[in-house]
Amino acid sequence: MNSKVTIREVAALAGVSVKTVSRVLNKEPNVRPIMQDKVNSAVAQLNFKPNPQARGLRGNKTFILTLLYSNPNPDYILEIQNGAMAQGNAEGYNLQIFPCDHKDENIIETIRTFLDASPQDGVILTLPLSDNHQLIELLENKDIPYTRISPLHSEHNSPFVGSDDQKAAYDMTKYLISLGHTDIGFIKGHPDHSDTDKRYAGYKQALKEYNIYLNEQLIKQGLFTFESGEDCARQLLAQEHKPSAIFASNDCMAAGVLKVSKQLNLAVPADLTIAGYDDTSVSQQVWPAITTVKQPIHLLGQIATQKLICKIKQNTWDEIKSIFECELVIRDSSSICKN
Incomplete structure (x- = not known):
């Protein structure tokens, strides 16, 4: 150089x-x-x-973008960050990240202080922050361009990206049913995340379509963390009527299910089929490797950044929203039901 x-x-x-x-x-x-x-x-x-700083001085810009997140899944955030960074670098922008706790009652003031002390040209919001109305109002009042990743609500006039979580969860549940599973446990994601409801809706849609009774005893509330996957698995597998398959709403929780199954001397997939969601690295680092849904996480970060830079430059984009399809990744943790 x-x-x-x-x-x-x-x-x-x-x-x-x-x-x-x-x-x-x-x-x-x-x-x-x-x-x-x-x-x-x-x-x-x-x-x-x-030199981004020199360019910024000449054009009253910083050429810095901020990724705001509050998410317990580090693999997900890393992929979003990598996608955003790749697109930003390609267009001459640097990326800074600011982790925060969406449950903190002072979160808006915390972010306000950060924004005042660390100028940037635009902000990328990940869920659940992408649905925080107070935060969105703050950004609009400060006239800071922003894009949102996987919001539940689309009423704001800002670009956003997401994946079709309901269809993907439907497809995974349908796949498990095709293997002969009818007692399918489901571990929900964090209740504050919009994709939790979408994935649960897809699960229920498949059961209804195949006339399978929705057994509330087979549904547990997780938090997208490995530990919550363990806790939910222990509850499901301690029941007299155990599931033959468990579909966890992300790979971290699915890995927790796998750990508990080993502790209970259950063979996977002979005794228990396990499925996850996201296709993060953990799904391939455990054994057996976990059947999962491949969500285009890197692409979400990339396109959200692309839309944000378009907004900063006051260019137009083809669509205010971009929704991407997911795909099933079949691995060793799933097999035909033998019950």
Whole structure:
């Protein structure tokens, strides 16, 4: 990296003005393709690295985006972060993260203090913050552009992304039924997360379609954590009428179910089929590897960032919302019911 190369040298080599170089680097519209090619060629030849802070001073921008999150699943957040960072870097933006607790009664003031002390051009909200009306009002009052990931409500005039959780949970439940399972335990996610209700709705939809009785004893409330998966599994497997399959609303909880099954000397999948959701790394790091739903988490972070940068630049996007399909990933933790 040659840190001494200046924007004037790039302009001189490209045979264009400094202003034209700046417009190309900032991906501004209405720059002729031939000019873009000249500037990009000069940037590559000189290995020029734009200085985000310097760019920000000239354009009253920071070229910094903030990812706000309150989520107990570290694998999920890491994938969102990686997707957001990849897209931000491609468009000349840095990403900073700010973890917070959505249950904290002072959360709005905490975030307000952070925003005042750490300027940024825009904010990415993950669930459940993406449905926090006070937080959204704060951002709008401060005129800070934002995008939301997997919100339950879409009434705000802001771009958002998500996946079709209800259909994915329906598909997974339908798959378990196709294996002959009718006593299917279900572990809900955190009650404050919008995708919890969507996944539960998909589970119920499949049972109803196949005329399988919805047994409330087979439904437990989890928190998207490994420990809550353990607790729910112990409750389900301590019952006289045990499930032959357990569908957990994320992979962390499914891994907790797997641990308890081992402690109870239950063979997986011979004695118990286990399914998870998200296709995070933990689903492949345990044995047997967990059958799960592959949610495009990296893509959600990437497209949310893309939409946010469009909003910052006051460009338009094709759709205010982008909803992506999920897919089933069949692994070793599921098999035909033998009961």
